[in-house]
Amino acid sequence: MLTRCFESAQLNGLTLKNRFIKAGTFEGKSPLGLPNDLYSQFHMAMAEGGVGMTTLGYCATEADGRINENMLYMDEYLRPSISTLIEQLHAAGTKVSGQMGHCGGFSKNKQLKRKRPRGPQFGINLLGFPYGMLFTDKMSLEDIDEMVQSYHDAAVFMQSVGFDCIEIHFGHGYGLCQFMSPKTNKRKDEYGGSLENRMRLPLRALAAVRKAVGDDFPIIGKISLTEGVRGGLHYDDAIAIGKMLDAAGIDGLVTSGGTSTMNPMIMFRGDNILQPLIKAEKNLLMKLILRLVGPSMFRDYPYKELYFLQQAKRLREAVSCNMIYVGGASCNDSFAELMLAGFDFIQLGRGLLADSDLVNLAQQAAEKSLPYKSRCVHCNECVATIEHVDGIHCTRFS
Numbered sequence: 001m002l003t004r005c006f007e008s009a010q011l012n013g014l015t016l017k018n019r020f021i022k023a024g025t026f027e028g029k030s031p032l033g034l035p036n037d038l039y040s041q042f043h044m045a046m047a048e049g050g051v052g053m054t055t056l057g058y059c060a061t062e063a064d065g066r067i068n069e070n071m072l073y074m075d076e077y078l079r080p081s082i083s084t085l086i087e088q089l090h091a092a093g094t095k096v097s098g099q100m101g102h103c104g105g106f107s108k109n110k111q112l113k114r115k116r117p118r119g120p121q122f123g124i125n126l127l128g129f130p131y132g133m134l135f136t137d138k139m140s141l142e143d144i145d146e147m148v149q150s151y152h153d154a155a156v157f158m159q160s161v162g163f164d165c166i167e168i169h170f171g172h173g174y175g176l177c178q179f180m181s182p183k184t185n186k187r188k189d190e191y192g193g194s195l196e197n198r199m200r201l202p203l204r205a206l207a208a209v210r211k212a213v214g215d216d217f218p219i220i221g222k223i224s225l226t227e228g229v230r231g232g233l234h235y236d237d238a239i240a241i242g243k244m245l246d247a248a249g250i251d252g253l254v255t256s257g258g259t260s261t262m263n264p265m266i267m268f269r270g271d272n273i274l275q276p277l278i279k280a281e282k283n284l285l286m287k288l289i290l291r292l293v294g295p296s297m298f299r300d301y302p303y304k305e306l307y308f309l310q311q312a313k314r315l316r317e318a319v320s321c322n323m324i325y326v327g328g329a330s331c332n333d334s335f336a337e338l339m340l341a342g343f344d345f346i347q348l349g350r351g352l353l354a355d356s357d358l359v360n361l362a363q364q365a366a367e368k369s370l371p372y373k374s375r376c377v378h379c380n381e382c383v384a385t386i387e388h389v390d391g392i393h394c395t396r397f398s
Contacts, residue, residue, distance in 0.1 A: 002336035013216035016052035024099030028391030047092035050359030065102035074154035097165035104175030105136030130285035155212035171224035173259035220252035252322035270303035270378030
């Protein structure tokens, strides 16, 4: 089954040269929302290293959809630089996806146009609190309509500049997930309460993107199999959510987990990221908050290969769309096991930070019937480099 990883595959109307996709991770290489040379070099290294498709991380649907002011947002200012990069990536033989997201009420964006970020309900803006952005406002029905329109408009733009695929971010505690989760959505109207109501906005966003790009353009979605917190989304919810997205016409589901706002370690596994984050944090108040509440937020989850596999297989059995596995796949044995289990594509994150040529190396080893394993040791120190001057990178091998 291993050879299947390196064969071409279809994702709706798109042909990928193999089944490996660079996972969407915010690169931290776009000061004030403008991709720099390091941004281009980062993705070109992935293309030259053999991935079938690379994902530009966190493409906000609007300026206020950014978590911070250094993230891209899908608007005309970006056309010259992003279209040039996509052309270069195409020339290098890889397709390009964009991870479409909105921060909702979780923001420290200093260039926020609105008075405050907006989410499902009024509350404390945990990320922005140390920066003087204390609260999150409750979205009105008009605000919700505007957010849906922002997904449509962003999709029109992304298709026009050459993206081959859009990955809608439905997970990790960001804007759409804030509506999906009973932990963060206590609304009493048609957007709160039952799972069907809480899925109303995410499904509207998906429909808006589909309307913008047409039937043949690939749309995939990243979900959290579990948020890993009491009162949040759990594994059984993921089955129901996956079925709803599948029925609504999504082309593929990315099976991640955890939430950046409450339990991030469940998505990473391995060494705890708390101390690297404290060391990297420049805001003294945030550094203090991390020291005080970090031990309860950043829990210990030992690393093991394919740590989401059993729960992802449950979803594989429940839906008919493509399934894209992410979470602890770092060797050829794991890649083969995923193919045998019926997954269609594999997303790679930390392994590609350690070895941008992972796919080429894995294929060369497979052709010689030799084992292969990424150099990544799952120290998770890369997570704390997102706001480093050089952006995200492996601290050991780059």
